[in-house]
Amino acid sequence: MPKRKFKYFPMVIASPSGGGKTVVRSGLLKLNKKFAFSVTCTTRPRRPGEVEGKDYYFVTVPQFLKLRKEGRLLEWAKVHGNYYGTPVKSVMQVLEKGRIPVMTIDVKGARSVKRIFPEAVTVFLLPPDLKTLVQRLRGRGEKPENVAIRLETARSEIKVASTFDYLVINDKLPEAVREVAAIAELETRKINRNLDKVRAFGSELARKRF
Numbered sequence: 001m002p003k004r005k006f007k008y009f010p011m012v013i014a015s016p017s018g019g020g021k022t023v024v025r026s027g028l029l030k031l032n033k034k035f036a037f038s039v040t041c042t043t044r045p046r047r048p049g050e051v052e053g054k055d056y057y058f059v060t061v062p063q064f065l066k067l068r069k070e071g072r073l074l075e076w077a078k079v080h081g082n083y084y085g086t087p088v089k090s091v092m093q094v095l096e097k098g099r100i101p102v103m104t105i106d107v108k109g110a111r112s113v114k115r116i117f118p119e120a121v122t123v124f125l126l127p128p129d130l131k132t133l134v135q136r137l138r139g140r141g142e143k144p145e146n147v148a149i150r151l152e153t154a155r156s157e158i159k160v161a162s163t164f165d166y167l168v169i170n171d172k173l174p175e176a177v178r179e180v181a182a183i184a185e186l187e188t189r190k191i192n193r194n195l196d197k198v199r200a201f202g203s204e205l206a207r208k209r210f
Ligand code: ADP
Pocket: 015, 016, 017, 018, 019, 020, 021, 022, 023, 024, 136, 137, 139, 140, 170, 171, 172, 173, 174, 176
């Protein structure tokens, strides 16, 4: 990732499947214009209603492998048999516009982003309990075998939650959205993200006689 000074940083939201990444992302985008979705690419078939370039960039496996080989992906992962990856360009375009890229990616991908891009803020989302997660997966219309696969994957995902910066419990959706927005707001106040302002103040102070 090129070392450049941007106003904001990526907000990476990860969770076991069904944890609420997609709905929390929509909530954030509605809440404040500073949040923007950074579209990722996938080799999985398009679902009814999904729009190319809005939900995903749908690519073939050879196209995906080419992007990966050319170093155009910030991170990638194979999730439930399909490739997913974040184009560097998607994230950079949002940062260049002075907005916060919201990355809703799988748990492994989130950890890779943090390694490559330590300024990124990582949020782990969890429903209030396992029963709720199962209900939400079923409610989303997942077949029983798909629910089982996602819960199996959740076992290993939960184990690495401690590597994330924040935990948000997605019980009441509006509250979860507000909490993620509040985390972003507080992160902008971190002193090490604002040293240029402190230095500017300091240089002005040094030049003046009182
Ligand atoms: P993910 O993108 O992490 O796989 P989704 O955002 O698709 O998860 O959420 C899984 C399902 O649970 C969806 O049907 C969504 O509408 C529902 N859901 C998510 N969060 C809540 C919530 N706080 N209250 C009620 N339903 C929720």
